[in-house]
Amino acid sequence: MIERKFVAQKIKEFQIEEYITQTLKNVGHSHTKMVKTPLGEKIIIFTSRPGLIVGRKGQNIKQLTKTLKKRFGLENPQVEISEVENPSLDSNIITEKIVDALEKFGSQKFKAIGHKIMTEVMRAGALGIEIVVSGKVPSARAKSWRFYQGYLKKCGDIANSVRKTNAQAHLKTGVIGIKVSIMPPDIKLPDDIEIIDRKETIIEEIKPGEAESSKNNKSGQDQKEISPEGAGGPKKAKPKRRSLRKSKISVEKETENISQRKKKDEIQGTENNE
Numbered sequence: 100m101i102e103r104k105f106v107a108q109k110i111k112e113f114q115i116e117e118y119i120t121q122t123l124k125n126v127g128h129s130h131t132k133m134v135k136t137p138l139g140e141k142i143i144i145f146t147s148r149p150g151l152i153v154g155r156k157g158q159n160i161k162q163l164t165k166t167l168k169k170r171f172g173l174e175n176p177q178v179e180i181s182e183v184e185n186p187s188l189d190s191n192i193i194t195e196k197i198v199d200a201l202e203k204f205g206s207q208k209f210k211a212i213g214h215k216i217m218t219e220v221m222r223a224g225a226l227g228i229e230i231v232v233s234g235k236v237p238s239a240r241a242k243s244w245r246f247y248q249g250y251l252k253k254c255g256d257i258a259n260s261v262r263k264t265n266a267q268a269h270l271k272t273g274v275i276g277i278k279v280s281i282m283p284p285d286i287k288l289p290d291d292i293e294i295i296d297r298k299e300t301i302i303e304e305i306k307p308g309e310a311e312s313s314k315n316n317k318s319g320q321d322q323k324e325i326s327p328e329g330a331g332g333p334k335k336a337k338p339k340r341r342s343l344r345k346s347k348i349s350v351e352k353e354t355e356n357i358s359q360r361k362k363k364d365e366i367q368g369t370e371n372n373e
Contacts, residue, residue, distance in 0.1 A: 118171075119131050119142075123144070126148055126152055127146050127148040127183075128144065128146050128195070129146060129147065129186075130191060138175055139176060139177060140175070140177070141176075149181075153180060160178050163178055188283055189281075191264050194264045194265075194279045197216060197277050198277060201277075206236045206237055206270055213232065213246040214246065217230060224284045225283060225284060226249055226283070227248065227251035228248055228282070229245065229251055229278075229279070230245070230246040232275060233278075234274060234276055235275070250282065252288075257289075262281045263278070263279070263280040264279050
């Protein structure tokens with residue numbers, strides 16, 4: 100029973116959203132959102148032209164609330180309108196623009212419309228855009244034309260964050276299908292790699308006490324190496340290496356001393372024998 104209630108509620112929300120999109124055509128409508136509150140149902144309408152939806156003295160909103168009460172049985176619907184920050188990155192608004200342009204100018208200028216909207220979206224900061232126009236364009240035989248620019252993901256988890264919409268333009272020659280997919284700039288791709296300079300990361304943090312001791316040691320003759328805390332105290336001074344020349348002189352002196360001792364021993368031995 101509980102599952103049926105949830106399913107019925109979701110169907111009702113979908114019907115309300117579909118009704119709002121049908122009634123608010125050619126007004127820059129993006130999408131609708133329903134939120135439950137203790138006072139009643141809250142319906143948020145996202146649009147690029149809030150003035151057209153509100154109407155004079157809020158007449159359009161009042162009429163919309165009355166129809167929602169009667170048609171869907173809502174007790175206290177509260178309709179709110181929020182403006183879209185960047186409408187050129189919203190796929191719903193862009194499909195609506197393409198449909199309006201095709202219905203106004205016809206199918207002969209579909210290339211100019213596609214290139215114009217593509218450049219507008221890329222200037223807004225989108226990573227990539229794809230527009231597919233399919234139908235009797237421009238000849239009597241059905242074709243599909245693809246306008247593509249930038250970088251667009253079509254598989255993986257990132258493809259779910261790509262904004263996609265489908266729409267239809269009704270012309271004299273027939274129905275034309277329009278598919279728009281936009282990759283917004285706020286998506287972080289897995290192949291984005293930031294290279295950080297080593298100079299910025301490797302910074303020696305010296306405490307004030309250690310800095311003073313290092314200055315005093317530098318001023319004196321005997322300089323000792325001071326290690327940071329946690330390294331086992333101050334390091335011992337390394338012994339100086341003797342040069343090869345000095346080692347050779349010391350060896351020669353030792354050999355001379357040994358030879359002199361041997362001569363003395365020989366002289367003492369001869370004297371004793373006599």
